[in-house]
Amino acid sequence: MKTILLPTDFSDNSWNAIKYAIDFFKDSSCMFYILHVNKLSNLVAIDKPYIIDQNVIEETFVKPAEVKLKSIISKIHSLPLNKKHQFFTLTDHNLFIDSIRQHVNDLNIDLIVMGTKGAEGLKKLIVGSNTADVITKVKCTTLAVPENANYVPPREIAFPTDFSMEHPTQTLRGLSDIILSNKAAIRFLHISKRKDAVLNDDQEQNKLILANYFKDFEHTFHFLKSDRIEEAVQCFTDSRAIDMIIMVAKNQNYFQRILFRPKVETISYHTDIPFLVIHE
Numbered sequence: 001m002k003t004i005l006l007p008t009d010f011s012d013n014s015w016n017a018i019k020y021a022i023d024f025f026k027d028s029s030c031m032f033y034i035l036h037v038n039k040l041s042n043l044v045a046i047d048k049p050y051i052i053d054q055n056v057i058e059e060t061f062v063k064p065a066e067v068k069l070k071s072i073i074s075k076i077h078s079l080p081l082n083k084k085h086q087f088f089t090l091t092d093h094n095l096f097i098d099s100i101r102q103h104v105n106d107l108n109i110d111l112i113v114m115g116t117k118g119a120e121g122l123k124k125l126i127v128g129s130n131t132a133d134v135i136t137k138v139k140c141t142t143l144a145v146p147e148n149a150n151y152v153p154p155r156e157i158a159f160p161t162d163f164s165m166e167h168p169t170q171t172l173r174g175l176s177d178i179i180l181s182n183k184a185a186i187r188f189l190h191i192s193k194r195k196d197a198v199l200n201d202d203q204e205q206n207k208l209i210l211a212n213y214f215k216d217f218e219h220t221f222h223f224l225k226s227d228r229i230e231e232a233v234q235c236f237t238d239s240r241a242i243d244m245i246i247m248v249a250k251n252q253n254y255f256q257r258i259l260f261r262p263k264v265e266t267i268s269y270h271t272d273i274p275f276l277v278i279h280e
Contacts, residue, residue, distance in 0.1 A: 001029040001084075005109045005140075007100065007130070008036055010068050013147040017115035018072070020274065021143070022079065023151040024113075027181065029084040033107055034072060036065045037100075038093040065091045097133050104140045112142040135249070139279045141174075148272040153182045154243035160189045160233060160258060163203035163210075165250060171280050172213050175246065178276075185218035187240060191232045195225050233258055237273060246276045 004021055008014040021032065069089035076087060092099045103109065114131045135142050157179065179186055188210060190199075199207065207221065226232035236242065247258065258275075 001031060002110045003107055004030055004032045005100070005103055005107070005112045006032055006034045007112070007114055007134075008034055008069075008072065009130075010036070010072075011115070011117075013115035013117050015072070015075070015115075016147055016149065017113050017145040018076070019079070020145045020149060020151050021113040022076070022081070022085065024143070025085070026082055028082075030082075031086045031088065033088050033090055033103065033109070034069060035090040035092065035099070035103060036069060037096050038065065038091070039096060096130055097137050100134055100138050104138060109140055112138070112140050114142065114144055116144050116146045135277050139249075141276065141278045144275045144277070146271045146273065149274050150272075152243055153184075154178070154274075155182065155184050156240055156242050156244075157184050157186045158189055158233070158237060158240065158242045158245045159186055160191065160229070160245070160247060161210075162190060162192075163199060163206045165248075166206050166209055167248060168280055171248065171278055172210075174278065176214065176217065178246075179214075179217050184243075185220070186214060186246075187236075187242070188219065188221045189224065189233070189236055190222070191224045191226055191229050193225070193227050197225075230258055242273060244274050244276060246278065249277050249279045 002025065004025065006014075006018050006021060008018065018032075018034065066089070069091070073087055073089065090103065092103075094102070100112070104112070112134060114134060116131050117129070131142075131144050134140075135144065159175070175186065178184065188207075211219070211221070222236065224232045224236065226235075233245070237245070245258070
């Protein structure tokens with residue numbers, strides 16, 4: 001049974017991510033933990049600095065959050081549901097990332113699913129939003145769902161890579177599970193700045209490993225030349241009708257530039273294509 005953490009700030013954006021997660025795992029047995037975290041900076045100090053009155057926390061933050069969480073559960077139960085899905089609600093008052101890390105460890109979370117806020121929110125990603133912090137600071141595979149993303153089974157998956165590393169079997173198995181369950185094709189995308197660039201021996205070997213592992217699945221390798229990775233990814237996602245982009249967190253050169261560096265007003269995939277960032 002998969003364990004999925006769904007952080008929420010009660011926005012439409014986070015509700016869309018919850019719905020996406022439910023649809024994405026519609027055929028799987030899952031325990032979904034819906035978590036709301038009150039930031040420490042929002043809490044009211046009483047009498048002395050850093051001394052927080054527990055009654056104030058309970059009345060001002062915990063109880064209203066619990067009411068809103070119950071409302072989310074009611075909305076969930078109005079959806080067509082898999083009987084093998086279980087839902088639990090959690091509240092916490094802590095630093096956001098510390099809370100996420102703690103729940104990931106305590107609940108043995110397999111995947112975090114979070115919303116992103118479209119163009120305006122993605123501009124904030126550059127200076128650090130909750131989603132960006134989770135992706136970069138929490139060692140747990142994370143699915144980032146843009147607010148404009150409507151669930152469709154991911155039939156076309158893009159996997160940007162520079163072939164600089166050999167991926168563990170566990171990572172490749174996770175990819176093949178997604179491909180198999182969705183009858184998807186995976187498109188490995190390499191982008192280089194130089195027109196005459198060639199793969200070195202290590203890169204060729206890592207490419208061969210991928211080709212051998214996915215030999216029984218529909219897969220192709222694509223090589224683009226561009227000074228701007230994000231623009232090349234945009235061109236590729238448009239031309240292939242990509243439904244999901246998957247990246248590996250260790251490959252920071254790729255996933256940081258694709259997610260966080262673009263001028264988002266020109267990069268539309270940020271607002272409608274989910275990103276799965278795998279932590280090995």
